[in-house]
Amino acid sequence: MIVPSLSQQDVELLRADTPGVGQLIHFNNAGTGLALQTSLHAVKQHLDLEAKIGGYEAAASAKAELDGFYTALAALIGSKPHEIAYVENATRAWDMAFYAIDFREGDRIVTGRAEYVSNYVAFLQMKRRKGIKIDIVEDDADGQIDLKQLQSAITPRTRLIALTHIPTFSGLINPAEDVGEIARKAGVLYLLDACQSAGQIPLSVSEIGCQMLSGTGRKYLRGPRGTGFLYVSDQVLDQLDPPFVDLQSAEWIDEKTYRLVPGARRFETWERYVAGQIGLGVATTYAIGFGMERIGNRICALGAQLRSELKGITGSNLHDKGARKGGIVTFTLEGEPAEQTKSRLSESSINVSVSTASSARIDLPERGLDSVVRASLHAYNTEDEIELFVKALRRIGEKSPRK
Numbered sequence: 001m002i003v004p005s006l007s008q009q010d011v012e013l014l015r016a017d018t019p020g021v022g023q024l025i026h027f028n029n030a031g032t033g034l035a036l037q038t039s040l041h042a043v044k045q046h047l048d049l050e051a052k053i054g055g056y057e058a059a060a061s062a063k064a065e066l067d068g069f070y071t072a073l074a075a076l077i078g079s080k081p082h083e084i085a086y087v088e089n090a091t092r093a094w095d096m097a098f099y100a101i102d103f104r105e106g107d108r109i110v111t112g113r114a115e116y117v118s119n120y121v122a123f124l125q126m127k128r129r130k131g132i133k134i135d136i137v138e139d140d141a142d143g144q145i146d147l148k149q150l151q152s153a154i155t156p157r158t159r160l161i162a163l164t165h166i167p168t169f170s171g172l173i174n175p176a177e178d179v180g181e182i183a184r185k186a187g188v189l190y191l192l193d194a195c196q197s198a199g200q201i202p203l204s205v206s207e208i209g210c211q212m213l214s215g216t217g218r219k220y221l222r223g224p225r226g227t228g229f230l231y232v233s234d235q236v237l238d239q240l241d242p243p244f245v246d247l248q249s250a251e252w253i254d255e256k257t258y259r260l261v262p263g264a265r266r267f268e269t270w271e272r273y274v275a276g277q278i279g280l281g282v283a284t285t286y287a288i289g290f291g292m293e294r295i296g297n298r299i300c301a302l303g304a305q306l307r308s309e310l311k312g313i314t315g316s317n318l319h320d321k322g323a324r325k326g327g328i329v330t331f332t333l334e335g336e337p338a339e340q341t342k343s344r345l346s347e348s349s350i351n352v353s354v355s356t357a358s359s360a361r362i363d364l365p366e367r368g369l370d371s372v373v374r375a376s377l378h379a380y381n382t383e384d385e386i387e388l389f390v391k392a393l394r395r396i397g398e399k400s401p402r403k
């Protein structure tokens, strides 16, 4: 089977559109992707317009771009535009869906070990407030969510399956589609945290079968910080009550009544980072233009290349799990704390991040890890950058004089 990937020419185009690439090696795309020139330009242009003609007036003149945000995000995940909400970040987007569920005492949430820290603390808050139960499904032999266990964890009281598609602290890609199949058969709500997968791999809500999905602008989509989105399927709108309402999400009818607006916009607020919405729309359209399948295949191939090179370094330990792996590569070097590896790489103008147990309480400690180095690759990264990265790491590993 031929795996469609980006051509050399595509990669050169991607790099030409990424102002940061000339200055450093950015392997921290799971933190923030390096800004895309056209998205950055759109943001700046709108801010300038606001300064020049006024914020309301600028927004009115940008109606097409603001509408374009909804069509772009819908195209990215295969939904309808009115099933998309613009939210200030992925955390609040996820919250707007989660806290919209009317949990009762004794209701159960099923989740996996990859679950994002903020989601899990929200489960704990809901447990304290309403007396819900949290069922954690173990990993299977490959390190992804165990589908058999998931199946048997579902009870008549299960209200929600909450899954993190790609964790922030590992190369794992969870089998979101298989989970969706189980959710569909059981008739249970399914909320997918697609923060690291949006822009990294292709997403299709109809294939995944989730009714709610959250994503961020700042990571693999390479949009502005302080932007995010939420997908809510038409099919579950009447089961969800937005935790907050305002003049955007609801219409004030009279002294006694308000009415929620149609579609996912009932999860939005009126006041927003307008330039950010435009910028995220531009960045998303750009990614779709290259094709998410091709982008995803390249990112996964670069991740595989880095893992295989790391295996060749004595004293390095790889920590990625999963039958299917993406562009996030986690590792440690023997005898060197992750934080030190990060700061030494930084001296060679290489950006990586560190994932700590405090953000992964039900995963990293289970594996005897308190922190790991996280190198997260994007399609604009290159094979040559991986070589330079590994060279820099070797120097660190061998403790020879740096540079």
Ligand SMILES: *Cc1c(COP(=O)(O)O)cnc(C)c1O
Residues within 6 Å of the ligand: 089, 090, 091, 092, 116, 164, 166, 167, 168, 193, 195, 196, 215, 216, 217, 227, 228
């Ligand atoms: C980064 C991240 C989030 C939070 O995204 P924000 O836009 O910063 O709120 C949520 N889930 C996962 C898996 C993440 O990696």
